[in-house]
Amino acid sequence: MIYTLSGIKGGSGRSTIAEHLTVWLAKSGADILLVDADEQGTASDFTAWREHTLDGNVGYTLVQLIGANLRKQVETMKPKYDHIVIDTGGRDTTSQRAALIVADVALIPIQPRSHDVWTLSKLTEMLGEIQASRLEPLTVYSFLNRADITSADNREAAEALSSMAELGFVPHAVKNRKAYPNAGAKGLAVFEIESPDQKAVSEIDALFNHITHGSLISTTEA
Structure with missing residues (x-):
């Protein structure tokens, strides 16, 4: 399965x-390739820190x-x-479009902020162009990321995403928990650090279980 992280607004995580x-x-022991297609190279920096923390055994390519x-x-x-x-990266680039063409699944994190929600129409336009150029439909999942612990902004952004069926909310x-940057600074995921934040671990598990299970069903049906 090929997963592409997509979006046209920077800072969405x-x-x-x-x-x-x-x-x-x-x-789980799977052989994973991480492709850094962002000119900022954040995933590469993360991997470099991970290599240092884990004595070279990062667990993926x-x-x-x-x-x-x-x-x-x-x-x-x-x-x-x-x-x-x-x-x-957080722009409509040649790299992102190429990544969406080759992907099976597009994952779109959205911050529950007005400036991020305002980009949704441009995002759906880009995705529509991608879908029209593919032989098989791209499975799309959007979700709130860096969300407030409790906020009306979360609800309003969720409602906006839910209203757009093509975004697969x-x-x-x-x-928005400190556990993520704290773990990332060491090249680790939140479930790998000592004394992990169980709320962070639970929300990552819930999101990825939903996405990977749904992707498997879509592939089987296709």
């Missing part, structure tokens, strides 16, 4: 989700790929891995 999904999938050729390169590498996770929010 795509890299954090990509890193956590990669490690979460790898902990990392490559950096930018541009239209990403699609062909990922297609070539696909048979070698159980899953591929692609982290893209998932009602499992990832909250």
